[in-house]
Amino acid sequence: MPSTPSSSRVPLRFACGLYDRMQALYTGEVAPEGIDLEFVRIDAPRKIFDRMAGEQAFDASELSVSEFITRKSAGDDSFVAIPVFPSRTFRHSFITVNRRSGIRTPKDLEGKRIGVPLYTMTAAVWMRGHLQDDFGVDFSSVQWVEGSINSATSHGTPTLMPLVREIPIERGFHDGKSLSQLLDEGKIDAIFGTTLPESRRHNPDIQRLFPDFREVEKDYYKRTGIFPIMHLVAIRKEVYERHPFIASSLYRACLESKEVAYRHMRNLAALRYMLPWLTDDLDELEEVFGLDPWTYGVEANRHTLETLMRYMKEQGLIRDVLDVDELFVPVQE
Numbered sequence: 664m665p666s667t668p669s670s671s672r673v674p675l676r677f678a679c680g681l682y683d684r685m686q687a688l689y690t691g692e693v694a695p696e697g698i699d700l701e702f703v704r705i706d707a708p709r710k711i712f713d714r715m716a717g718e719q720a721f722d723a724s725e726l727s728v729s730e731f732i733t734r735k736s737a738g739d740d741s742f743v744a745i746p747v748f749p750s751r752t753f754r755h756s757f758i759t760v761n762r763r764s765g766i767r768t769p770k771d772l773e774g775k776r777i778g779v780p781l782y783t784m785t786a787a788v789w790m791r792g793h794l795q796d797d798f799g800v801d802f803s804s805v806q807w808v809e810g811s812i813n814s815a816t817s818h819g820t821p822t823l824m825p826l827v828r829e830i831p832i833e834r835g836f837h838d839g840k841s842l843s844q845l846l847d848e849g850k851i852d853a854i855f856g857t858t859l860p861e862s863r864r865h866n867p868d869i870q871r872l873f874p875d876f877r878e879v880e881k882d883y884y885k886r887t888g889i890f891p892i893m894h895l896v897a898i899r900k901e902v903y904e905r906h907p908f909i910a911s912s913l914y915r916a917c918l919e920s921k922e923v924a925y926r927h928m929r930n931l932a933a934l935r936y937m938l939p940w941l942t943d944d945l946d947e948l949e950e951v952f953g954l955d956p957w958t959y960g961v962e963a964n965r966h967t968l969e970t971l972m973r974y975m976k977e978q979g980l981i982r983d984v985l986d987v988d989e990l991f992v993p994v995q996e
Contacts, residue, residue, distance in 0.1 A: 672699040673906045675913070678711045678724040679704070679896075682749055683928065684957060687920040695916035698909055708750070708894065709819035715742075717822040719899055723913065725749045726897040728968075729785040729975060733824040735990065736981040742897040743992045745910050746961045747917040750893035753883070754790050756876035757856050762868045764852035769798035769872065775852035776806045778842035780818035782832050783980055785971070789891045790855045792974035793883065802978075807832045808842065812856045815839045828979040881951055889967045890956065895990075903992065914994040918959055925955075961991055 675698045679685050687693040689702045703721060705711050712727050714720035716734075719741065731744055760766040764775060772794065779787045794800040807830065811818050815836055837845060843860035845851045846869060853872070854860055863869040873879045884890060896917065903910060927935050934941050948956055958964060965987050972984040 672697055673909060674699045674701065674722075675902070675909060676701045676703060676722045677913075678715065678721040679749055680706045680708060680711075680725065683924040684921040685749060685917070687923040688916060692923060693916050693920045695909075695912040697912050698916075700916075709821075713819045713821055715897065717820065721899075722902045723896060723898040723909075725894040727785050728892055728895045728971065729783060729788050729980065730821075730823065731895060731897055732972060732975060732985065732990065733783065733980050736983070736985060737824045739824070740900055743900050743903045743910070744895050744897050744990055745914045745917075745994055746964065746991050747896040747914060747959050748892045748894060748957070748964070749896065751890050751957065752786070752857075752893055753876075753880035753891060754786050754855075755793065755873045755879050755883070756871060757786065757859065758790055758794075758853065758872040759846070759856070759860055759863060759869055760853040760872050761846050761849055761851075761866075762870055763849055766852060766872070769794050769800050772805070772853060772872075773801050774804040776808055776850070778808045778810065778812070778845060778851045778854040778856075780811060780842075780856060781809060781821060781823070782807050782830060783823055783826070784818075784857070785891075785893050786857050787855045788971065788974050788978060788980065791978055792970070795974075795977070797883070805831070808837070808845065808851050809834045810837055810842045810845075812842045812854060812858055813861050815841050815844075824980075826979045827982045830979050884951060887966075887970075889970060890952070890958075892964065892967055892971065898992075907992075910992045911995045914959070915996060918996065921957060921959070960996075961987060 677700055681689055681704045688700065689704060708725065711724050712730060715724045715726055716730060731742065765771060791802055809832055842851065842854050843862045846854055846860055847862035847866050860869060898910065929945060931942055938944060968987045975981045976984050
């Protein structure tokens with residue numbers, strides 16, 4: 664198909680991390696039809712979310728899926744979404760505990776003080792949901808402590824929707840200490856995060872709740888079919904309404920970029936990544952997930968999104984579960 668002249672293409676400023684599945688969009692190896700794409704590389708998702716939600720700084724961007732859903736649930740229609748999921752991560756490995764607090768099993772978290780960058784962040788929603796569904800953990804008596812894990816600051820400057828019910832959350836700078844320092848000192852008992860606390864390097868009592876997380880996460884996926892979604896791709900509604908074709912064009916380009924990443928990853932003549940046993944990892948990937956672990960589209964991810972919204976309702980982020988089909992604008996492959 665002949666390329667569209669640049670003078671007639673729609674300029675689109677798109678902010679995203681430089682993930683392998685997005686790299687072909689960044690380099691121009693893949694170009695969305697009819698779009699003059701400016702790929703704004705920002706490898707700190709929180710910065711993207713804060714700028715997109717707070718000031719609509721981009722035409723499109725990756726966005727926290729829980730933030731998008733809470734906005735939509737609250738009646739904020741500033742953004743539309745396409746079913747592209749730049750970030751998916753199992754989160755069992757990011758639950759750390761101070762064993763001096765007597766935490767040996769998930770149920771031991773009940774009634775404890777737990778640090779979290781944001782109570783509402785998608786990663787924390789998934790962690791609480793996993794622990795509630797699979798281990799019967801009751802979080803009703805937990806005291807949540809918000810803050811940055813490894814710096815004595817808040818976790819970005821988010822623009823968030825209010826919770827639909829009261830949750831005990833402490834906010835502030837905690838005497839100039841990070842969550843990692845508070846865990847080290849025993850002032851909190853655990854951290855649910857997206858990175859690991861630096862204090863685990865010198866304090867042997869700070870451990871993962873699930874030391875065998877890889878096996879736990881594989882078992883979780885085999886039982887549920889859920890590979891947790893963290894981010895989706897959002898487009899400013901006013902931009903979409905002016906140029907509705909961009910949703911399908913960007914969706915198709917993201918699919919193609921993902922396929923390019925798969926081809927590169929599976930070229931084992933010279934290892935593309937610094938993973939000495941990449942060959943074994945790829946064999947395991949195919950055994951567990953099949954040929955496409957990173958699925959896009961609504962239908963393939965319906966159960967995952969329905970589960971996430973159930974957790975969000977149970978945890979006080981939204982009042983009612985939305986219809987999955989209402990989350991996304993139509994796209995054509």
